[in-house]
Structures are given as C-alpha cells and as structure tokens.
Amino acid sequence: MLAGMTTNVVFGLLRLSIITAAVKAAHGEIANYDIAATNTYVWIGQGLLGFVLLWGNNELAERVRSGDVVVDLYRPWHLQGALLAEDVGRGGFALLVRLAPPMVFGMLLFPFQFPENPLRWPLFLLSATIALVISFGVRFLVEASAFWLLDNRGVYGFWNVTSGLLCGLTVPIAFFPEWARNALWASPFPALLQAPIDVFLGHGSAAKLLLYQAIWAVVVLALGHFMLQRAVRRVVVQGG
C-alpha cells in the first residue's frame, strides 16, 4: 500500500516536472494548461489510474487458460455483469485509498485549480465512475481475447504499454497535433482518464464529455457481452 503510493507519487512528480518545464518554456500556457491546471491534471491522473484500474491483473485470462473459467460460467449469473459489480465495489474502496490521496497531495503542496462551479465536483465523480465502467469494459475485452488466443499476454502487454498515451495519462491529449487529437477523441480511450480530468478542469462542455463517455460505456460493455456469448460456444473443458 505504502509502496504503491510512493511509486505513484514519484512518477507523478516526474511527469509534473517535465510538463511544467514545457508549459514554462511556452510562456506559461499550452492548450489551456497553465501551471495550476497542469498540476491538477497530473494528480487527478495519478489518482484515477488506481481508481479506474487502467492496468488490470489479467486474472480472467489466466482462468481461461487454466480452465477454471468453467466454474465461473456454470454459476447462475451473467459473468460480465458479476465482474463489473465486483469492479464497481472495488472502485468504492479505491475512491478513498487510490483517488483521494494523490489529489490531496497535489492540493496541499502545489498550486491547484479548483472548479469554479461547485457542481463540477459531483459531475467529476459521475464522470470518473463512468470511466471506471469503460475501463472495466476495455479490460474485459483484453482478457476475453484469451478465449481465442489462450495466451493473451501479447494483447495484455500491448494494452499496458499503449494505454498511458492513448488515455491521456502521460501527456494531456490537448498537447497532441490536431490529427492525433481527432483520432483519439473518436476512440474510447480518452474517456478513461482525460474526460474526467477535463470535466474537473472545465475544459470543454461537461454535458458533451459525459455523453461521449456514456456512449462508449454502452458500446464497450455491449461488445464484451457479445464477445462472451460467442466465447462460451468455444470453451473446451480440458481433462476430467
């Protein structure tokens, strides 16, 4: 726990220094990010990382490989729904121990951009919760690929390597060149981190961002549902 927090803070400080240096070099502002907004962006990002659980543990994929998934499948539940419920429950706890501490750290030690409109706080929580659902949905797709691949470590590793950039964890998506920005916002990835941060910072219309997130939440969950339906037909129970 403490170790995880230390790592989180160290990487937060590293990112903060580099982006701040860039913002200073650009005379105090890049794409609506001044020093305070950058600081806010970094520490919310570090918190959301653990809250939405960007990098999962690939447990379902391991269960597919070992065959244990059969036990999950013959239970009288919808596997995806059950895992989602579990993940939302985890999020409730993570809100206190993963999301709040880095944000408080940033508020206490650095200039912080609080929302002008207090309504942004509940909207941010809503947005973060939808982000958690989408994150679950994407992780579920990555893990369910094991039904076809058996060894999905390639896909899992690929997600772990690329997600930080795609979701706007490492650099704000607003810093990217226009073509990359358009391509990213047409994908579900910014909905995992950048969208809740934008809601908090007041970058763009909150209603639009929430709508964008909600649409992707539905799409990603629906994709997972159909994938699971197809996958179940493929399951071969090894051994006896």
Place this chain on the structure above:
Amino acid sequence: MADVIYTRLIGARIRSQLAYRGSFAIDFVSQVMAQSYELIVILVLFGQVTALGGFSRDEVLLMYAFAGAAFGVADLFAGQLDNLPTYIRTGNFDVLLMRPLGTLPQIMCSDIRLRRIGRITGALAVMAYALSHVAVDWSPAKILLTVATPVAGAVIYGSVWVVACSICFWIVEGREFANAVTYGSNAFTSYPINVYARPLRWLMAFVVPGAFVAYYPSLALLGKQDPLGLPGWVGWTSPLVAVLAATAAGLVWRFAVRHYRGTGS
C-alpha cells in the same frame, strides 16, 4: 570453473527463448514499442515548445537515447532482480546459497530476456539520429565518450537495481519501492535534469546517480555549460561513478544477504 558455467547457463537461456520464434518476434516488437513510448512523449512536447530546460529537441533525444540504451542493457542483466521477492518469500533463495557460486550472478543469469534487445535497438536507432543532428565538435576522446556512456550508464542502472532490490530482504513486498527507483530513474534520466524541482533532482540525480547516465555525458559531448553550475569535466566522470556505484552495490548486496533468513520448511 565458474566462468564456464555462466557462459553455458547464458547460452542455454538464449537458446530456449529462440525456440519459439513467433512469440519471440512479438515480444521483441512490443519492447521496441515500450521504448518508443517516451519518444512519443518527447515529440509531442516539442510539438508545443522549441526548448526544454534550454535544450533543443535533438539534444533531449540524445539524452533519451543514452538513457534508453543503458537502461536496456541493465534490464537485460539486472531486470531479473524483480523476481527477488518471490525467491525470498518461497524460500528458494536457500537453493542459491547452497550452490558454490555467487548469489548475485546466479540471479542475473537466471533469466536473460533477449527480447529486451528490442529496447536497446530502439534506443540505438534514436541515438544514431540524434548524433547526426546535434552539433558535436568530434575528437577521438568524444568518440570514446559516446561508446563509454551507455556502458557506464548500464552499470549505474544495474547498481541502482541491486541496491533498490536489496530492500526486499527486509520488506518482502518492497518491489514497488524498488520500481519507483529503477523504472523511475529511467524516466528521470531521459530529460535534462534542470527541469526537475530541487528535492527530486537531488534524490534522483545525485543520491541515485542518475545525472551521470545521460545528462552530464551529453553536456560534455555537446560542449555545453551546465545550467546548474557544475564544471565541464564532470561529464567525463561517468565511468568512475559507475565503478563507485558498482562497489557500493556489491557491499550493500553482501550486507543484505547476511540478513537473509530462510522460511524454514
């Protein structure tokens, strides 16, 4: 005898990885991509600004490449230390102690992951690009410096890895602490150190001697003045720092291993 055993061990590890060529190819590509992650960050930032901490894009790329190549080599040999908590928790460390070979070399040879060469390849490509685009007043000494820097850097990173992982002898789940220092210093050393706030800079540049991996050698190579005021010859001291770091790491490791207690079963 020991040298024959290690060559054979390493040979066996390498052959076993090349047995599955498809899997190896995918792993290799994903390592090249992992290395290009930070590259994209640098390029995105320099899409917005022309200088970072007073250094141009190609100069920062040079530091990034030095750091990447050094980290890749260190990861190849010392990355296995990330498994140390498992050895300690399960009591498998006893096995290493029973053999008439050093514990540290045994762990280092336990898993030479060739795919990490993907990382090194990516870094070397950027190094070639950066070196051809920055203004260097070439001399034989500077060519030597260019070759020595990634090697010295790898030794420094490797030493950091050993020291950081030694904490696992006291705190078994200390791996995340260790990662903050090892992977953290890779991120740290890819940029000019004057962009960091003072406490962080002192910790990661001088306590952990990260500044000697890429920053100071790059300054010496470019013939630039250190904005933080250290004299120019500091850039030539990286091999010395590497030797000191390796000595310190060896001592810390010996001290740590003496505090090891088996799990008993």
